[in-house]
Amino acid sequence: MAKLSMHGAVGNLGEYVRTQRQQAQLSLRQLAELADVSNPYLSQIERGLRRPSAEVLQQIAKALRISAESLYVRAGILDSEDIGPRMVEDAIALDPRLTARQKSALVDIYRSFVGMNDASSDELTEKLTHAKEDS
Template sequence: MANPLDGEAIEDLGRYIKAQREIARLSVRHLARIAQVSDSYLSQIEKGRYQPSAQVLTNLAQGLNLQPDVLFRMAGWLPAPCGDTVPGVEDAIRRDNRLTESQRTALAQLYRSMVDG
């Protein structure tokens, strides 16, 4: 699992974690507390300056109500399943409380139709 990410992949992982935190309406401080890291360390992860350990990713996934394998795939530690879409997009749509159920369904179907061709 010690597969180091390149700079762009680390930045993508950090942006994804930040986006999920914002969707969950969690502060950096609150998520850091859940993940058992300092706020400054979480902030650096979100900026793509540090590659978190497997334990930190597991804790972040728990705090974001995600399956750890979503973050592990983004970290390059697990292969993407065949035909997989961008990790967590549909999960994020389902969890966005600003949308009605019918909007979530429509948006998820639209997303699938666009990525599946």
């Protein structure tokens, strides 16, 4: 049973790498060269047949200009809750339809909303704590 879940994670990783490669408009050969891995090995990763090391994932992420953490999550190395905001920012950064200025503005807005939600959550917790103390 564990093998199936690992294979599922590896397949999901491969699909994600392929999608990111295509969005970056890179051929398999180009990405393999940029990431310093062989064409067949990268092809096996994309098809979900191989589970690359963290080092190889980092090389692929660098070549694709995405966070290594997003690949670590898909490979099952990191928990997705650890990097949620980073993935949103990566998605904004990779969208070719946006200008650099628009990307910067969106990231700033996103960070301000997330910050407000964190602050609101902290305020709510504090109010609930004080309400319990008063009762």
